Amino acid sequence: MSPPAARRRSQFIDAVIDDYAAAHSTPPDAHQLELQRVTLEKTGRAAGMQIGDDQAVLMEMIVRAMGATRAVEIGTFTGYSALAVARGLGPGGRLLCCDVSQEWTSIARQAWQDAGVADRIELRVGPGLETLRSLPPGEQFDFAFIDADKTGYAQYYEEVLTRLRPGGLILLDNMLQGGRVTGDLVDDESVAAIRSINDAIAADPRVKVVLIPVGDGVSFVQKLGDRQ
Numbered sequence: 001m002s003p004p005a006a007r008r009r010s011q012f013i014d015a016v017i018d019d020y021a022a023a024h025s026t027p028p029d030a031h032q033l034e035l036q037r038v039t040l041e042k043t044g045r046a047a048g049m050q051i052g053d054d055q056a057v058l059m060e061m062i063v064r065a066m067g068a069t070r071a072v073e074i075g076t077f078t079g080y081s082a083l084a085v086a087r088g089l090g091p092g093g094r095l096l097c098c099d100v101s102q103e104w105t106s107i108a109r110q111a112w113q114d115a116g117v118a119d120r121i122e123l124r125v126g127p128g129l130e131t132l133r134s135l136p137p138g139e140q141f142d143f144a145f146i147d148a149d150k151t152g153y154a155q156y157y158e159e160v161l162t163r164l165r166p167g168g169l170i171l172l173d174n175m176l177q178g179g180r181v182t183g184d185l186v187d188d189e190s191v192a193a194i195r196s197i198n199d200a201i202a203a204d205p206r207v208k209v210v211l212i213p214v215g216d217g218v219s220f221v222q223k224l225g226d227r228q
């Protein structure tokens, strides 16, 4: 069965343009398609939480272009975004994945095994904030992806930023909340949390940020060095 079309595309780009862009981008391979199929079969509507195919290609390319070898993900679900990041890692690279769900991450473990990237990934099941705070003080990252509970983003951002090397990147997902971040009448704690972190990051002198309307909006945050 094909995954729902809406999951694959940006919510903010004209459908005709988006189809054209998809037709001229690297498509998901057999392992990615199988993971999408299994996720839909086993999790139903929750499958819509997977990042889109375009975002997966983009993340894999960025991780590879950076020469990243140390990466962290908060919010792994069934492992689709982690598969993209793991594939982009340089030799000896490691990805730390954090998620609270044993059930969903068991699907991820199988998919990583099948795709031949399991040896690069360490999965910790438990609250992401606790996992981040338990890391040794010297643990540093080149790349981070934040895609878990939206009310936790501000704390994940701070924890990850302190451990990011200068020049490193944090990507944060769902930063447009289906467009609801721009409305006045929204009474939703996730939207409120995302508005707040968007404002905070835009005013943060430690970083440069660009919020791109791919998927549900992805913020690319780069940590600046002392001379930048």
Ligand SMILES: C[S@@+](CC[C@H](N)C(=O)[O-])C[C@H]1O[C@@H](n2cnc3c(N)ncnc32)[C@H](O)[C@@H]1O
Pocket (backbone or CB within 6 Å): 049, 050, 051, 074, 075, 076, 077, 078, 079, 080, 081, 082, 098, 099, 100, 101, 104, 126, 127, 128, 129, 147, 148, 149, 152
């Ligand atoms: C949007 S999904 C992640 C999708 C995934 N990045 C992908 O592309 O397939 C959000 C995930 O965050 C996890 N999550 C929710 N609260 C969490 C927490 N406090 N710590 C870690 N993970 C959490 C959920 O279990 C869920 O799997």
